[in-house]
Amino acid sequence: MPKTDVLVLGSGIAGLSYALKVAECFPEKKIVILTKSDESESNTKYAQGGIATVINNQGDSYEKHISDTLKAGDGLCNLKVVQAVVEEGPQRLHELINWGINFDKSKLGNYDLGLEGGHSEHRILHFKDITGYEVERKLIIKIKQQQNITLLTSHFAVDLITEHQLKSQKSQQKLNCYGAYVFNQKTQEIVTFKAKCILLATGGIGQVYRNTTNPIIATGDGIAMAYRAKAKISNMEFIQFHPTALAHQFSHGRSFLISEAVRGLGAILKNEQGEAFMHKYDVRKELASRDIVSRAIDNELKISGADFVYLDCMSISKKDFMENFPNIYAQCIDIGIDINKQMIPVTPAAHYLCGGIDVDINGCTSIQHLYACGECAHTGLHGANRLASNSLLEALVFAHRCFKETIKNIEQIENKISIPDWDGENTFETKERILITHNRKELKSIMSDYVGIIRTHERLMRASKRLNVLFEETEDLYQKSKLSTPLFELRNMISTAYLIVEQSMKRVENKGGFYNSDLN
Ligand SMILES: Cc1cc2nc3c(=O)[nH]c(=O)nc-3n(C[C@H](O)[C@H](O)[C@H](O)COP(=O)(O)OP(=O)(O)OC[C@H]3O[C@@H](n4cnc5c(N)ncnc54)[C@H](O)[C@@H]3O)c2cc1C
Numbered sequence: 001m002p003k004t005d006v007l008v009l010g011s012g013i014a015g016l017s018y019a020l021k022v023a024e025c026f027p028e029k030k031i032v033i034l035t036k037s038d039e040s041e042s043n044t045k046y047a048q049g050g051i052a053t054v055i056n057n058q059g060d061s062y063e064k065h066i067s068d069t070l071k072a073g074d075g076l077c078n079l080k081v082v083q084a085v086v087e088e089g090p091q092r093l094h095e096l097i098n099w100g101i102n103f104d105k106s107k108l109g110n111y112d113l114g115l116e117g118g119h120s121e122h123r124i125l126h127f128k129d130i131t132g133y134e135v136e137r138k139l140i141i142k143i144k145q146q147q148n149i150t151l152l153t154s155h156f157a158v159d160l161i162t163e164h165q166l167k168s169q170k171s172q173q174k175l176n177c178y179g180a181y182v183f184n185q186k187t188q189e190i191v192t193f194k195a196k197c198i199l200l201a202t203g204g205i206g207q208v209y210r211n212t213t214n215p216i217i218a219t220g221d222g223i224a225m226a227y228r229a230k231a232k233i234s235n236m237e238f239i240q241f242h243p244t245a246l247a248h249q250f251s252h253g254r255s256f257l258i259s260e261a262v263r264g265l266g267a268i269l270k271n272e273q274g275e276a277f278m279h280k281y282d283v284r285k286e287l288a289s290r291d292i293v294s295r296a297i298d299n300e301l302k303i304s305g306a307d308f309v310y311l312d313c314m315s316i317s318k319k320d321f322m323e324n325f326p327n328i329y330a331q332c333i334d335i336g337i338d339i340n341k342q343m344i345p346v347t348p349a350a351h352y353l354c355g356g357i358d359v360d361i362n363g364c365t366s367i368q369h370l371y372a373c374g375e376c377a378h379t380g381l382h383g384a385n386r387l388a389s390n391s392l393l394e395a396l397v398f399a400h401r402c403f404k405e406t407i408k409n410i411e412q413i414e415n416k417i418s419i420p421d422w423d424g425e426n427t428f429e430t431k432e433r434i435l436i437t438h439n440r441k442e443l444k445s446i447m448s449d450y451v452g453i454i455r456t457h458e459r460l461m462r463a464s465k466r467l468n469v470l471f472e473e474t475e476d477l478y479q480k481s482k483l484s485t486p487l488f489e490l491r492n493m494i495s496t497a498y499l500i501v502e503q504s505m506k507r508v509e510n511k512g513g514f515y516n517s518d519l520n
Contacts, residue, residue, distance in 0.1 A: 001419070004032040004150075005410065007179060007195035009157045009222060011035035012042035013132075013392055014374025015201030016139040018399035020099070022406055023146045029410070030148055032193065034155040034182055036485070037217050040136050043203050043375060044392070046215065047132025048259045048327070049116055050103075050124040051096075051396075052389035053089035056113055060121040062086050069390060072118045072289070073383020074512035076235075081361055081380040085390070085397045092396040093125060101138045102127050116388040117260050118289055124389045129259060129327045135392070154185040156485050157221065160198070160229040161419055162367060175230060177370035178415055181422050185485055190422035196413040197406045200226060200357060200365070200372040201399070205239075207253065208497050209350035210448040213245050216253045219489045220496030222376040226357045227495055232366045235355025235378050236496075237504040240386050240513045241453050243293035244269075245349035247308035248335050255349045256331050258311060260388070263287060265320065267313040269297065270343060272304045291385060291513045294348040298453045301347070310343035348453060352391060354382040354513065355503070363402035369413060371405060373398035384512025424483065435477065436486045439470050440493065446470075447497050455504055455516045463501045470494055 006022050008015045011033055019031050035041075054060050065086045070077050097103070103125040104112040114124035127134040143149055159165060162175045179194040202222025206214025227233050244263070245255035263269075263286040268276050281296040282288035288296075297309050313321060318340050322329050332339050356378040363371045363379075373379075374395040381394045446466045450459035471494050478491055510519050 001192045001194055001421070002032070003194045005029040005195065006031045006197045006199070006406065007193050008033040008199045008201060009180065010042070010201035010203060010374070010376075011039055011140075011151065012044035012201060012203050012374060012395070013135055013139065014395040014399050015199060016136075016143055017396055018199055018201065018373065018403050019149055020139065020142055020146065021400065021403040023149045025403070025407060026410075027148055031150070032195070033143070033149060033151045034157055034193070035151070035153055036156040036185070036221070037153065039140055039151055039153050041215055041217050042136060043214055043218060044132045045136045046213070046254075046257070047135070047392055048129045048257060049261065049389050050114055050126030050131040051093065051392045052116075052119065052123050052387070053093050053125060053393055054086065054123055055090055055093065055111055055125065056121075056123065060123055064120050065123065068119050069381070069387045070383070072385045072387035072512070074385055076383030076511055078380025078383075084361060085381050085394055088397045088400070089393050092393070092400060096135065096396070099138060099142050101135055103131075104128065114261065115264065117264075117287060118387045129325050132392070156183040156185055156488060157181075157202070157225065158183050158190065158483075158488055160225050160367075160370065161192070162229045164230055166417070166419065174368055176368045177229070178417055178419060180225075183483060183485065183488065190424060190483070192419055192421055194415060194419060196369065196410055196415050198370050199402055200370065200376055201374045202376045204375040205353050205496050206350045208443065208447050208493050208500070209452070210444045211245060211255050211347055211349040213242055213255055213257045213349050213351045219493050221489070221492045222372070223356055223499070224492035224495035226365065226367075226370075226372070227499065229367060231370070232358040233356065233378070233499055234358050234503065236353070236499040237507050237514050238354035238382070238384050238512060239350055239500065240290060240352040240354060241294040241348040242351035243290055243297055243348050244311055244346040246331065246335075247345035247347040255347075257351075258328055258344060258346055259325065260290070262311065262313060262316075262325060262328065265324065266315050267311050268315070269293070269346075270310045270312050271300045272306045272309070274310075289385070290388070291515070294453050295515060297346075297348050308345040308347040311346045312343045313339045314341070314343075352386055354378075354384065354386050359398070361401070362405045363398045364405060369409070371402040373402050384514060433484075433486070435473070436484075436490050439474055440486070440490050443467070443470055443490070443493055443497055447500070451497070451501055451504060453515065457505075457516070457518045460501055460505050460516075463497075464505070467494060467498055467501060471498065
């Protein structure tokens with residue numbers, strides 16, 4: 001049974017920056033990072049816009065960033081958390097810069113700060129339109145230089161080990177986390193990892209929807225694991241849909257994002273008839289907040305029955321477009337679209353989860369020795385809607401806070417409990433893997449058709465009934481079949497979807513990114 005001091009689940013910005021800090025602080029301690037895919041596959045890798053922080057104090061201020069964040073969150077942000085994240089942001093950004101991560105500078109040598117929807121000042125640090133790629137790549141380089149970190153790819157965390165798992169729970173007792181059962185995808189075996197501190201940094205849930213900007217790893221695994229381990233989960237109803245994902249499914253199940261900065265440069269949304277429509281929905285037209293633009297597009301699509309609307313970029317010069325969005329330009333060319341001659345087909349896509357595993361201001365979950373940060377965690381920063389480019393910032397600030405908690409606690413944790421190995425008896429190789437694929441497709445359809453941008457009581461009820469059937473079928477398969485990654489993921493996606501539906505049903509007021517037309 002592998003033993004480590006610290007177990008990190010996930011290799012995005014949250015997991016990597018936490019692991020690096022713990023490793024640098026405790027050269028004698030062992031840190032294991034597990035990731036289910038290759039080392040860099042993550043939401044982090046695809047972040048385009050950048051990281052919001054107050055770095056220019058000529059004009060910008062913490063008060064302004066705090067006020068913008070609170071406004072986007074529509075009354076549901078935790079003020080203390082917002083203050084902490086905004087005020088600690090510049091320090092965390094300087095650490096990234098010291099680790100060798102590049103951000104664009106102007107000719108005068110100052111950081112070239114971008115402006116995004118909802119921000120009252122230019123405050124987005126970015127590296128071209130591939131900020132996340134730069135961050136992920138450089139963090140991986142740093143991780144590999146650290147002797148006391150082991151990074152294991154193709155290791156899928158299946159379940160957290162708590163008293164509940166060990167069946168020794170006493171009533172009222174606060175649960176402890178002792179490690180995780182992990183599926184080694186290469187050997188096809190379940191390995192038990194024992195650790196003193198465990199960090200969940202497993203990212204988002206976009207794949208429960210048909211259209212998503214998230215890569216295929218974003219199946220809500222950490223949230224589902226925490227839910228099964230009886231951790232508190234909330235605000236799952238607040239899913240941010242990005243209004244303009246390229247309406248072209250790449251084979252790897254992810255829709256490519258057309259950044260809202262393109263609308264910032266003058267691109268216009270048009271319907272099937274080639275008519276601009278945003279003026280009907282908001283005086284800010286194309287620059288209204290993400291939730292308003294997404295709902296407007298959704299409405300236009302419902303009226304026309306089409307699968308997408310268009311983004312007309314023809315008023316932007318080729319030079320300006322290529323200078324600002326080289327990656328978007330190249331992706332469009334790849335699928336045969338010349339943005340100077342043709343409009344880009346776009347559709348809203350599930351983009352970001354504002355809720356997740358409840359943590360306190362130090363990143364502690366409701367289970368002892370289990371921390372969570374990044375997109376899987378619900379810190380209270382985003383409230384009902386995330387302000388653009390606040391999520392990488394949140395991941396950095398909370399990874400630091402989890403690191404602080406780890407240093408404070410690790411020496412007192414013994415973890416001498418004996419943990420049984422995984423019980424894989426009485427399972428057999430299923431002859432019909434297709435059942436898993438069908439159920440995954442069905443789940444995505446249910447969520448997109450009934451739990452999308454505009455919800456109603458009836459649609460939520462329908463989703464709930466259909467999810468129950470999928471749950472029963474999948475549990476049956478899970479009890480009997482030999483284990484596989486697609487089956488683990490399907491199970492997690494069903495739990496995640498169930499939490500989104502259940503928490504949507506409980507919400508009695510429309511706020512931020514949540515909209516139930518029966519509540520008007
Ligand atoms: C297209 C796109 C553009 C974005 N642009 C921006 C932006 O400009 N600014 C901004 O602030 N935010 C942006 N975001 C959001 C931001 O990228 C994410 O919120 C953030 O990167 C999440 O980081 P994370 O470390 O929490 O998770 P991730 O980066 O998603 O990493 C999760 C990790 O967990 C691993 N994992 C998951 N499940 C398991 C399991 N069962 N076992 C083992 N490993 C597992 C994954 O393999 C991965 O390594 C964007 C997101 C997308 C998709």
